[in-house]
Amino acid sequence: MKFLMTAAILLLAGCAAGPAIDRSHPAASQDSRVRYIIIHYTEGDFPRALDVLTNGQVSSHYLISDYPAKIYQLVDEDRRAWHAGDSAWKADTQLNFSSIGIEIVNPGYRDTEAGRVYFDYPRAQIDLLVALLRRIVERHQVRPENILGHNEIAPRRKSDPGPRFPWQVLAQAGLVRWPEPERVAAWRIAFEERLPDAAWFRQKLRRHGYVFAGKGEEGDWDAAARQALTAFQMRYRPARYDGMPDAETAALLEVLDGLGGDAAAQLPSEPAPYQMRTRWLGGR
Structure with missing residues (x-):
């Protein structure tokens, strides 16, 4: 009887542990689910x-x-x-x-x-x-x-x-892309001569990654496009983020589009000192 009880306990323990899995042959084609x-x-x-x-x-x-x-x-x-x-x-x-x-x-x-x-x-x-x-x-x-x-x-x-x-x-720190200031300044001059239309801004925002509803590639500057542009400006031009197209925002979009998904940003050789400050920003 004692032998049977011991055998039963060992059998149950084996079932609880699950089957043996051989992990000695990992596949080469795999990566993280985190993107x-x-x-x-x-x-x-x-x-x-x-x-x-x-x-x-x-x-x-x-x-x-x-x-x-x-x-x-x-x-x-x-x-x-x-x-x-x-x-x-x-x-x-x-x-x-x-x-x-x-x-x-x-x-x-x-x-x-x-x-x-x-x-x-x-x-x-x-x-x-x-x-x-x-x-x-x-x-x-x-x-x-x-x-x-x-x-x-x-x-x-x-x-x-x-x-x-x-x-x-x-x-x-090399973690994210940043537009080269000299290129932004040059493009800004060009866009001050002739600002692209709403369709151009929509296309650039979508190429950058933003997903928003609205009137597609046509029509006036609507709320959905304005919200996407506001988010872009908050990141790359935080001094003014009114969600409205202008030459500087167009230049930032153009330069970032030119960097491409794989290109590294051209950064200053010495990082500027980070200073904590609270700032009043009117309107939004």
């Missing part, structure tokens, strides 16, 4: 953000606190977090399936009589973010043009990480 990294601000303080992201209906892979700055991993990178929502970039939709989400503790913005004010990011947060991005990019081979803000993949409904997020610092 994008999406950057957010929390629009609230750390305790509230941590509670929402761990106990609520939304989540992110990482959360970077502010004072003190610290990285928290909330979701394993091989699992899906619910951070992107209804989203699209180029041919990809529902980017929760193919992205890693990083939330940064930041108040976001405050509406005042003088307009909407956005808040800067402490340098310690950005330093941690750069270090984290380097490791994620190395693990998953995420391309520079696929490190995006939430507002870029959902321009109709989101504004984070906002115009105060220092994208140029990420460019100086």
